[in-house]
Amino acid sequence: DAGVIQSPRHEVTEMGQEVTLRCKPISGHNSLFWYRQTMMRGLELLIYFNNNVPIDDSGMPEDRFSAKMPNASFSTLKIQPSEPRDSAVYFCASSGFSYNEQFFGPGTRLTVL
Amino acid sequence: AQRVTQPEKLLSVFKGAPVELKCNYSYSGSPELFWYVQYSRQRLQLLLRHISRESIKGFTADLNKGETSFHLKKPFAQEEDSAMYYCALRGASGSARQLTFGSGTQLTVLP
Numbered sequence: 500d501a502g503v504i505q506s507p508r509h510e511v512t513e514m515g516q517e518v519t520l521r522c523k524p525i526s527g528h529n530s531l532f533w534y535r536q537t538m539m540r541g542l543e544l545l546i547y548f549n550n551n552v553p554i555d556d557s558g559m560p561e562d563r564f565s566a567k568m569p570n571a572s573f574s575t576l577k578i579q580p581s582e583p584r585d586s587a588v589y590f591c592a593s594s595g596f597s598y599n600e601q602f603f604g605p606g607t608r609l610t611v612l
Numbered sequence: 613a614q615r616v617t618q619p620e621k622l623l624s625v626f627k628g629a630p631v632e633l634k635c636n637y638s639y640s641g642s643p644e645l646f647w648y649v650q651y652s653r654q655r656l657q658l659l660l661r662h663i664s665r666e667s668i669k670g671f672t673a674d675l676n677k678g679e680t681s682f683h684l685k686k687p688f689a690q691e692e693d694s695a696m697y698y699c700a701l702r703g704a705s706g707s708a709r710q711l712t713f714g715s716g717t718q719l720t721v722l723p
Contacts (some may be wrong), residue, residue, distance in 0.1 A: 502655070503655075505697075534713075538621075539715070540715055540716055541698065541715030541716045542656075542698060542711075542713035542716070543713070544710055544712070546713065547710060553687060555710065590656065592656075600658050601657045601658075601707075601711065602655075602657075603656040603657065604655065605655055606655075
């Protein structure tokens with residue numbers, strides 16, 4: 500198993516553009532998590548899904564952020580419009596159940612100019 | 613609300629020296645505590661959890677409820693221990709059951 504897969508690995512875009520980050524969880528895992536990593540705030544949970552259903556999106560910073568999980572093998576995190584302060588590394592993680600060990604993807608490094 | 617504090621963003625020690633990465637938490641109930649590690653160019657991964665009470669790669673961590681701490685310790689640091697370390701807490705119920713991470717400590721072990 501390749502583990503959690505994220506794409507792209509790096510994204511550079513201009514302020515105001517739409518950004519879509521993608522995640523493929525480990526096959527068979529029921530829970531998926533999106534995190535944002537910054538130097539100042541460390542790792543922050545943005546949203547998580549159980550069985551493709553969003554359970555807690557209280558960490559989503561504002562309405563510019565949205566996440567979907569149309570099926571058990573795919574999730575997207577979208578930022579529209581993007582701003583320079585969104586620059587960070589975005590991690591996706593999955594687990595068998597939401598309270599089990601989480602397995603992280605390699606992350607997407609986003610730079611908004 | 614639950615909170616995890618790692619007071620040191622950067623920590624450098626020499627090879628063979630003891631190392632302690634500090635972690636303090638605030639949570640009113642009985643939490644589960646974890647240490648995650650991210651080596652250079654590798655994924656974030658679970659290092660150890662307090663429930664297991666085990667030593668991983670020579671690291672140990674003891675949950676001190678009186679001091680609300682979960683410091684990570686190793687008696688003799690190795691260069692391959694250089695990495696980013698995150699302390700994390702999981703509460704007992706509801707939304708608190710999700711992991712809350714600290715801001716991380718970058719450990720550098722010097723030769």
